[in-house]
Amino acid sequence: MTDPAQPAAPDAPEPAYRAGFACFVGRPNAGKSTLTNAIVGQKIAITSNKPQTTRHVIRGVLHQPQAQLVLVDTPGLHRPRTLLGERLNDLVRATWSEVDVIGLCLPADEQIGPGDRFITGEIEQLRATVIAVVTKIDLIDRSRLAKQLSAVADLADFAEVVPVSAVSGEQVGTLVDVVTTYLPESPQLYPDEMFTEEPTQVLVAELVRESALEGVRDELPHSIAVVVEEMTTEGDLTRIFADLYVERPSQKAIVIGRRGARLKEVGTRARAEIEQLLGGRVYLDLHVRVAKDWQRDPRQLRKLGF
């Protein structure tokens, strides 16, 4: 594999355009959010576009001359105590399995522990390139850093080990370059324009979509899109108005069920899960609409935010 980080010879051909998804994982407090913000804060256009078959909550799209890096967020893996916990873990694994590069964050100032080993074991099985990111290097001196880097290198067979400080900014640019190196050759995934993103609404839409597919996955595999039209909070009550888009009237009948019985179940189940997600009461209003062949019609797709 050629290394695009190396300066190209004057007569070398243009490097291939690369584009893909990356996320940062790691145990609580490892510095994932701060690092994402350090990258997002500088030069990323936030986007609300969401490829229809993925579960990514997009934090930002970094546009570079020869690459596009899409940073996605995942909730952390945790010990599942409830069905929702298990479903969230499934969601995390589904996201992890779809990204091209995973940055495993390991704090420079803390020993590697069982939590780090657990996550390392999980991500080693995925197809993504795994880069170890040693975070918070501003907190320790060079000799301790050297020891930590070698301990990290012993943890697993990482593609790279990159030390970084999100607080001082040291090595943040290098990390972006390294991650970009491992993205696949691909055309640009997102347009250049900026959008804003409301991650909670994306998760809410995802929970409604999961609930609507429950038990009828074979009949409606990818034919449902959910758009949260409105979401307002007053005290501990959140009112959510969402539209479920299907492709055909026959699919609408499946989602709604006899005398609306199934749609009611879909709503009850989704509401319970959204209440757990938001930690408050939820009023959920669902409408089923037919958007004919929406998956193949770019105009409809744009309207639905894809």
Ligand SMILES: Nc1nc2c(ncn2[C@@H]2O[C@H](COP(=O)(O)OP(=O)(O)OP(=O)(O)O)[C@@H](O)[C@H]2O)c(=O)[nH]1
């Ligand atoms: N000194 C220093 N502190 C940092 C750095 N990055 C993160 N921190 C601090 O470490 C703590 C945890 O950082 P987060 O970014 O919230 O960690 P996280 O992995 O997203 O944590 P969870 O949301 O609990 O999973 C915060 O107090 C940060 O301010 C860094 O580069 N240097």
